[in-house]
Ligand SMILES: Cc1cc2nc3c(=O)[nH]c(=O)nc-3n(C[C@H](O)[C@H](O)[C@H](O)COP(=O)(O)O)c2cc1C
């Protein structure tokens with residue numbers, strides 16, 4: 001079903017009113033859009049040249065040894081030239097067993113030089129276009145993929161609903177306390193390598209159901225890393241402590257965090273829409289969820305965690321929601337699901353509204369901690385009008401785009417030049433990029449991901465091949 005039917009800002013405004021998505025507000029004045037999105041933001045010691053961000057976007061196109069490869073360099077060259085001043089470098093594993101796919105970036109002693117080259121490429125291309133690079137911030141997202149690691153899942157705790165979604169036994173063993181004790185060593189080593197490669201901003205990835213994000217919801221986990229909020233944040237604190245002891249004020253400390261887990265959804269066989277797996281209440285799992293109704297958020301714990309992280313050194317927070325593997329409509333409101341996945345269970349505008357409401361509430365609670373907003377791509381051409389309104393109203397400091405940067409990496413340049421985006425280049429949230437991410441039937445164990453409809457020359461043939469192997473495999477089943 002087509003939900004995005006708006007040809008003009010006025011039509012979108014009417015749709016917003018009709019649905020009552022009251023946190024979605026739109027700035028229509030081009031000059032005001034440019035002013036809000038052109039605002040510098042002070043993050044630690046860096047003053048970014050504007051308030052436009054590129055979210056971390058994995059291309060699943062690294063080499064088997066974890067180094068960036070040809071398509072990775074191509075993506076970051078485009079991002080460097082694109083004009084956004086906050087370029088969030090994608091998920092990069094700190095240990096091999098924490099990689100989400102065989103081509104996920106993984107920083108090691110052997111390939112640190114390749115990371116230095118790609119970091120340099122971003123700055124160089126940015127300098128070539130805009131004459132300076134001292135106002136660009138490039139946090140590297142350091143990660144352990146936890147439950148979504150390959151070939152072996154490494155889970156933080158047993159959640160029977162998530163286990164059911166992925167056909168896992170309820171008694172699948174969780175990562176041990178001893179293993180978690182050693183995790184900060186790996187994050188410190190990864191950070192040292194990133195620093196050696198030139199990165200001066202570190203992102204601790206606590207989002208989308210990966211290990212540290214899942215750990216925040218491990219209320220039923222026994223031992224030192226489960227139960228109380230102090231226990232569930234113990235690894236995060238330890239990593240920040242180690243980072244600060246090593247780097248002091250030489251780096252900017254960042255984190256991307258899912259502040260609302262929600263529950264797993266599956267496809268309703270009749271309607272093809274997503275439906276939540278049945279849950280009991282009080283729901284004993286998850287982070288940022290209301291125990292009485294886990295379909296709704298409860299931000300009391302995220303607020304406590306953000307306050308703690310600020311004490312530990314946090315200087316920039318990228319706010320995200322949900323888990324792309326079990327409730328993708330929450331994190332990435334979409335028009336069309338990836339093949340085999342569910343149709344959205346709600347109008348995507350409600351998903352956008354949820355993002356704006358939650359990020360706004362957090363930004364207003366912590367006005368001195370700059371935050372980056374998520375969930376704008378579904379608004380297509382009008383995403384910048386919403387971003388500008390949120391910034392002008394103090395509901396966020398940075399406007400971030402995810403999927404749209406795959407189709408339109410230089411969106412920020414067009415905002416600065418024209419105050420508008422081109423209809424023929426904006427992402428239509430058709431989700432082929434996610435489809436590609438999920439395809440493993442490739443000689444390297446993973447198809448690269450990008451935007452087949454709008455970056456056709458490169459990703460058109462890749463999509464064709466991925467579809468053919470997917471169809472063949474579906475027929476065999
Ligand atoms: C292909 C693809 C790769 C992504 N890679 C990452 C990643 O490396 N790290 C991360 O935190 N989020 C990642 N995301 C999530 C996006 O950063 C973003 O949160 C999401 O797409 C919603 O924003 P949007 O509506 O602007 O697309 C990825 C999403 C897609 C579709």
Ligand code: SF4
Nearest residue numbers: 427428430431433451
């Ligand atoms: S494939 Fe392209 S158009 Fe589709 S969601 Fe991804 S970036 Fe957007």
